[in-house]
Amino acid sequence: MKIIRTVTELRDWSRRKRTSRKKANGNLIGLVPTMGALHAGHASLMRAARERCAHVAVSIFVNPTQFGPNEDFDRYPRSFKADCALARAESADVIFAPSVEDLYPNGPTSPNATFVEVAGLSDRLDGASRPGHFRGVATVVAKLLIAAEPDLAFFGQKDAAQVSVLRRMVTDLRLGVEIAACPIVREEDGLALSSRNAYLSAAERVQALTLNRAVRWVEAMVTAGERRADVLIEAARQIFVAEPAIRVDFIALVDWETLEPVQIAKPGTLFALAAWVGTTRLIDNTILS
Numbered sequence: 001m002k003i004i005r006t007v008t009e010l011r012d013w014s015r016r017k018r019t020s021r022k023k024a025n026g027n028l029i030g031l032v033p034t035m036g037a038l039h040a041g042h043a044s045l046m047r048a049a050r051e052r053c054a055h056v057a058v059s060i061f062v063n064p065t066q067f068g069p070n071e072d073f074d075r076y077p078r079s080f081k082a083d084c085a086l087a088r089a090e091s092a093d094v095i096f097a098p099s100v101e102d103l104y105p106n107g108p109t110s111p112n113a114t115f116v117e118v119a120g121l122s123d124r125l126d127g128a129s130r131p132g133h134f135r136g137v138a139t140v141v142a143k144l145l146i147a148a149e150p151d152l153a154f155f156g157q158k159d160a161a162q163v164s165v166l167r168r169m170v171t172d173l174r175l176g177v178e179i180a181a182c183p184i185v186r187e188e189d190g191l192a193l194s195s196r197n198a199y200l201s202a203a204e205r206v207q208a209l210t211l212n213r214a215v216r217w218v219e220a221m222v223t224a225g226e227r228r229a230d231v232l233i234e235a236a237r238q239i240f241v242a243e244p245a246i247r248v249d250f251i252a253l254v255d256w257e258t259l260e261p262v263q264i265a266k267p268g269t270l271f272a273l274a275a276w277v278g279t280t281r282l283i284d285n286t287i288l289s
Helices: 007-018 040-052 080-089 133-148 157-172 195-199 202-207 209-223 229-241
Strands: 002-004 029-034 055-060 094-096 152-156 178-182 246-255 269-277 280-287
Touching: 002 007, 007 029, 007 055, 007 094, 007 133, 029 040, 029 133, 040 055, 040 080, 040 152, 040 178, 055 080, 055 133, 080 094, 094 133, 133 152, 133 157, 152 157, 157 178, 157 269, 157 280, 195 280, 202 209, 209 229, 209 269, 209 280, 229 246, 229 269
Parallel strands: 002 094, 029 055, 029 152, 055 094, 152 178
Antiparallel strands: 246 269, 269 280
């Protein structure tokens, strides 16, 4: 496994691999963008990339432009040595770990910097709670896609709103990349894996399970025949009543492509929620069937 530090090196690697001797899966290149602090959820993305692609690059970059002024950029978990070990174990070919200066030549806060913004979608769900967040995400992912020139880029369904924003971006910009969404990976007790789970105290870790209970309850109601959004959302909200220490950010039933609210659930509808457990903001969701 090779560690690459610059956009130029990554692009050179990608182009060499694409023109090398053909493999059974057509020399496809897969990219797994991450902010590091890798866990089993990231490992599942690497395995999905390996199954579909001949060559796999994993980016590790804590992107400053997707953090708000009072968010956790400075304390976000960083564990590069362990991350490299996990990526190596999952047979990644390349770790791309650029500097901020390499990805943002004019500086991430410069008035001369270039940004990518997906209008409309970027202001919904997590975007409504974190103004500017999806502009930062779209910008850094566009930079990574331009650098790596992959055929597929792999993201977790846990970040479902992000997936919608990125799919719209690659469609509108005609980037020719497939955004592949992979299933949420959970702990045995149901908590969705997240690098931010490391912030939770023992008591908060127990409280955090409330998010999954709300998701499972809504799934059970839909299975039993309930389809009305207001009923489903209120039922989920009541799950949080038993945990007054948790502050709900949003509970929503939306079309996964547009992130617009829907009144009646149907197959493929996204049920998503976010909540603060102590000082940690967590998210969870399900695609209703």
